[in-house]
Amino acid sequence: MTDYRDETLDVSSFAIDDCEQLLKSFNIHFPSTDAYMDLVDGILHIYLCQLDISKFEEFLALLEIDKALKDAVFNVINNIGSYGLRGSKRHFSGYNAERKVSNRKVKEQNRGKHYYANDNSFSKDNNSLPFEFENKIVCADSLEVLKKLPDNCVDIIFTSPPYNFGLEYDTHNDTASWNSYYDMLFNIFNECIRVLKYGGRFIVNVQPLYSDYIPSHHIISNFFIENKMIWKGEILWEKNNYNCKMCSYGSWKSPASPYLKYTWEFIEIYCKGNLKKAGKTVDADITAEEFKSWVVAKWSIAPERHMKEFGHPAMFPEGLVERVLKLFSFKNDLVLDPFNGAGTTTVVAKKTGRRYLGIDISKEYCDTAEKRIKEFDNCQQMTLGF
Numbered sequence: 001m002t003d004y005r006d007e008t009l010d011v012s013s014f015a016i017d018d019c020e021q022l023l024k025s026f027n028i029h030f031p032s033t034d035a036y037m038d039l040v041d042g043i044l045h046i047y048l049c050q051l052d053i054s055k056f057e058e059f060l061a062l063l064e065i066d067k068a069l070k071d072a073v074f075n076v077i078n079n080i081g082s083y084g085l086r087g088s089k090r091h092f093s094g095y096n097a098e099r100k101v102s103n104r105k106v107k108e109q110n111r112g113k114h115y116y117a118n119d120n121s122f123s124k125d126n127n128s129l130p131f132e133f134e135n136k137i138v139c140a141d142s143l144e145v146l147k148k149l150p151d152n153c154v155d156i157i158f159t160s161p162p163y164n165f166g167l168e169y170d171t172h173n174d175t176a177s178w179n180s181y182y183d184m185l186f187n188i189f190n191e192c193i194r195v196l197k198y199g200g201r202f203i204v205n206v207q208p209l210y211s212d213y214i215p216s217h218h219i220i221s222n223f224f225i226e227n228k229m230i231w232k233g234e235i236l237w238e239k240n241n242y243n244c245k246m247c248s249y250g251s252w253k254s255p256a257s258p259y260l261k262y263t264w265e266f267i268e269i270y271c272k273g274n275l276k277k278a279g280k281t282v283d284a285d286i287t288a289e290e291f292k293s294w295v296v297a298k299w300s301i302a303p304e305r306h307m308k309e310f311g312h313p314a315m316f317p318e319g320l321v322e323r324v325l326k327l328f329s330f331k332n333d334l335v336l337d338p339f340n341g342a343g344t345t346t347v348v349a350k351k352t353g354r355r356y357l358g359i360d361i362s363k364e365y366c367d368t369a370e371k372r373i374k375e376f377d378n379c380q381q382m383t384l385g386f
């Protein structure tokens with residue numbers, strides 16, 4: 001007897017004719033021993049044994065139905081993380097028998113998945129962000145602003161804090177003692193965790209201070225783990241730039257003390273309470289190609305080239321923010337950047353149909369952030385002919 005994996009998709013918001021055409025064509029096109037579909041009370045059931053994803057994509061491309069429905073169905077199947085491969089087909093059931101580790105689930109249970117975060121006391125009751133903070137750039141100390149927000153009201157946080165490298169910021173002093181630097185940072189991060197929704201994501205770009213042997217990415221990760229956040233993973237942002245082209249090799253040609261050089265930064269991803277984030281399938285705006293490419297956690301993206309123009313010394317490139325937001329959040333989600341600088345997170349949030357709150361202590365940077373959003377709004381209006 002064929003063993004199927006049952007995936008479901010709520011299709012009640014799509015035209016019934018489109019759903020029926022999809023189901024009928026799918027069941028004719030693919031042998032029922034591989035996969036078949038059923039529609040019950042607005043819920044599409046996709047029974048999967050094995051499927052060639054490229055053939056499925058070709059099949060969808062030829063169907064004349066709502067593209068959003070095609071995308072939603074494709075995402076359901078393509079996003080299934082656990083499958084085996086035989087030839088060009090993905091196997092959705094029975095593949096465990098071939099795995100080298102038997103009884104995987106029991107072993108996982110015995111070991112304890114993300115054991116360090118399981119006794120958290122996070123509330124599951126999420127709230128809305130007060131209206132006066134929605135789609136706003138606020139010029140103030142983040143700690144003061146965040147204290148005014150209710151618990152559990154933000155979907156995703158993406159930020160790069162100042163790293164205490166001695167950069168020339170407008171107002172922030174970037175050379176504090178390490179203890180006072182981490183006190184400042186973790187006071188703000190504690191508030192960020194509080195305002196993050198249950199199931200929300202806290203994503204931090206960190207660059208260690210290699211020259212002083214300060215592993216900031218580990219220190220920040222320890223903080224998250226001590227605060228019961230679940231580590232979802234780590235992205236290596238390959239910038240392909242030697243930020244110290246001329247700097248020393250340490251002990252030249254001797255193992256006494258060679259100096260390591262890096263061309264990348266880290267992006268640490270933590271979740272509050274649950275690895276799975278709530279959101280509607282229709283609000284997922286990542287394409288199949290983007291998804292396949294971006295889940296490979298080494299991202300080659302050049303640093304921002306226009307920092308001088310924007311007058312900020314340490315900006316995100318827009319492409320980096322776009323990947324983070326599309327891979328880890330849904331459209332309409334509320335995005336917070338508590339160290340918003342020249343506003344790259346907030347302008348990309350706006351461009352990708354998310355809501356935002358950006359906070360920075362510098363008036364000059366906040367003005368730049370506002371200007372970028374206005375420029376985008378003006379472009380939009382011109383395109384729409386207003």
Ligand SMILES: C[S@@+](CC[C@H](N)C(=O)[O-])C[C@H]1O[C@@H](n2cnc3c(N)ncnc32)[C@H](O)[C@@H]1O
Nearest residue numbers: 141142162172315316339341342343344360361
């Ligand atoms: C690395 S930059 C962020 C740049 C930003 N990602 C961008 O693309 O423009 C860090 C920012 O934190 C701001 N900052 C430092 N201390 C702050 C605080 N207590 N509250 C709010 N912002 C702060 C600085 O003014 C600086 O713009």
